[in-house]
Amino acid sequence: MEKNNKEVNYKLELSSEQMREIGYKAIDLLVSHYEELPKETPVAKADRASMDWLLNEPMPEIGEDPLSVMEHVEKNVLKNCASLNHPRFFSFVPSPSNFISVIADTLATGFNVFSGAWVSSPGAAEIEILTINWLLKLFGLPVREGGGLFLSGGSMANLTALAVARKAILNNEIENAVVYYSDQTHSSVDRALIVLGFKKKNIKRLSSNTNLQIPLSLLQEEIKKDKENGKKPFCVIANAGTTNAGVVDPLSKIAILCRQEKMWMHVDAAYGGAAILSEKGQSILSGIELADSITVDPHKWFYQPYEIGCVLVRNYEWLYGAFKMNPEYLKDIQGSSEEVNFYDHGVQLTRRFRALKFYMSVKTFGLKSFREAVRYNMQLAEKTQSYLQENANWEIISPATLAIINFRYKPNGLSLSEEELNKLNQQISTMINENGNAMLVTTILFQKKVLRMCLINPRTLWEDVKTTIEVLESYANKVILGLK
Numbered sequence: 099m100e101k102n103n104k105e106v107n108y109k110l111e112l113s114s115e116q117m118r119e120i121g122y123k124a125i126d127l128l129v130s131h132y133e134e135l136p137k138e139t140p141v142a143k144a145d146r147a148s149m150d151w152l153l154n155e156p157m158p159e160i161g162e163d164p165l166s167v168m169e170h171v172e173k174n175v176l177k178n179c180a181s182l183n184h185p186r187f188f189s190f191v192p193s194p195s196n197f198i199s200v201i202a203d204t205l206a207t208g209f210n211v212f213s214g215a216w217v218s219s220p221g222a223a224e225i226e227i228l229t230i231n232w233l234l235k236l237f238g239l240p241v242r243e244g245g246g247l248f249l250s251g252g253s254m255a256n257l258t259a260l261a262v263a264r265k266a267i268l269n270n271e272i273e274n275a276v277v278y279y280s281d282q283t284h285s286s287v288d289r290a291l292i293v294l295g296f297k298k299k300n301i302k303r304l305s306s307n308t309n310l311q312i313p314l315s316l317l318q319e320e321i322k323k324d325k326e327n328g329k330k331p332f333c334v335i336a337n338a339g340t341t342n343a344g345v346v347d348p349l350s351k352i353a354i355l356c357r358q359e360k361m362w363m364h365v366d367a368a369y370g371g372a373a374i375l376s377e378k379g380q381s382i383l384s385g386i387e388l389a390d391s392i393t394v395d396p397h398k399w400f401y402q403p404y405e406i407g408c409v410l411v412r413n414y415e416w417l418y419g420a421f422k423m424n425p426e427y428l429k430d431i432q433g434s435s436e437e438v439n440f441y442d443h444g445v446q447l448t449r450r451f452r453a454l455k456f457y458m459s460v461k462t463f464g465l466k467s468f469r470e471a472v473r474y475n476m477q478l479a480e481k482t483q484s485y486l487q488e489n490a491n492w493e494i495i496s497p498a499t500l501a502i503i504n505f506r507y508k509p510n511g512l513s514l515s516e517e518e519l520n521k522l523n524q525q526i527s528t529m530i531n532e533n534g535n536a537m538l539v540t541t542i543l544f545q546k547k548v549l550r551m552c553l554i555n556p557r558t559l560w561e562d563v564k565t566t567i568e569v570l571e572s573y574a575n576k577v578i579l580g581l582k
């Protein structure tokens with residue numbers, strides 16, 4: 099291909115040879131990325147000025163050779179993006195991903211599948227119905243009456259679930275409504291409630307108890323008090339795997355309370371839901387099957403690449419109730435009631451074909467592999483805890499739960515104030531991220547600055563965890579030497 103090709107290509111077309119050449123190059127790049135990943139660092143460190151210097155340019159009037167554009171993107175853009183699928187990316191909720199789903203996304207984009215209406219893509223709609231049914235079954239929700247849809251992520255799933263709850267319980271009359279959840283709940287819930295028009299007076303964010311769970315008796319008292327004051331308690335949002343510590347609220351008890359009070363029970367299982375694949379996880383998540391709606395995020399612990407979140411509901415008619423519109427320009431494509439139009443289940447009309455990656459990866463690897471991966475991750479977190487407990491300088495702040503553990507360095511025999519300990523742990527986290535060898539940021543639990551590890555990557559080896567802890571300890575000793 100000619101460099102600086104000055105021809106106008108108004109059809110935006112390439113020859114078959116060019117498409118193959120570029121396509122093969124892209125696949126080669128991806129395969130090298132997967133091969134090289136463990137040897138590379140997971141952290142992206144470029145600042146705004148250096149990125150501007152590298153990438154800022156006027157909108158190009160004249161096109162370039164596509165291979166040189168790809169080379170530029172590889173070198174300057176992709177190399178400056180953190181790898182959340184890296185085995186030593188321990189922060190946020192990482193996204194271990196898998197190659198089959200990467201290819202599925204490429205196919206879905208390449209065929210430009212419109213996943214909004216049955217008539218546009220019956221194949222895609224059927225796969226979304228099927229995969230949603232798989233998930234409904236996995237979480238113990240009724241498959242016949244239940245429903246759901248794939249969205250961009252957990253934030254959109256929480257927003258969608260709460261919009262459905264608002265309509266189903268309140269008929270959108272929110273003036274006196276009250277919603278309850280713990281202070282460990284993900285911020286996307288706060289944001290969703292703001293977007294849906296709820297005000298401060300409609301929201302009770304309860305301080306969590308010593309197990310970082312929603313305090314049940316306080317919840318009951320608040321509901322009682324609010325009812326006596328003429329309010330309308332309408333929803334409890336329970337966590338099934340908090341972002342901070344992987345903690346699961348008492349789901350069965352919350353479900354009983356919600357049934358008694360005719361309230362909606364939403365479970366945010368964005369991160370923790372996948373634990374249902376393991377026997378231990380099933381017992382920890384017991385009661386989730388009683389929820390009215392569940393958020394699950396396959397781009398977290400179901401090993402899918404971004405973006406794919408999912409909302410599940412006990413009755414698919416609730417989705418229609420909240421979102422169905424009937425504009426004149428879509429009347430001809432309504433179809434029969436079995437032929438699902440996902441544009442009537444949520445906010446998006448035009449939707450990409452997210453279900454394909456979930457479908458192809460489960461069909462390729464088999465659910466058994468996913469179960470084993472989740473079991474491995476949970477065991478890795480437990481092994482990390484045992485290892486830390488062998489060393490008197492480490493303090494466990496929240497034990498391995500699902501696959502998250504929080505701890506801090508607290509040098510044995512050295513009397514440091516809480517403020518000094520916070521500073522020390524912040525410093526060693528900053529040092530390891532600056533070094534780039536691992537990505538491990540802090541959070542705050544019980545007013546303490548702690549190191550948080552989320553171990554949901556099945557390609558993380560014990561060696562990755564052990565070396566990271568050793569490096570953290572060596573940094574801690576350096577900082578302490580400086581203090582003396």
Ligand SMILES: Cc1ncc(COP(=O)(O)O)c(C=O)c1O
Binds near residue numbers: 253339369
């Ligand atoms: C418990 C929980 N809920 C919701 C979200 C938001 O999900 P997303 O980032 O996919 O929008 C997260 C993200 O980490 C989460 O951990």
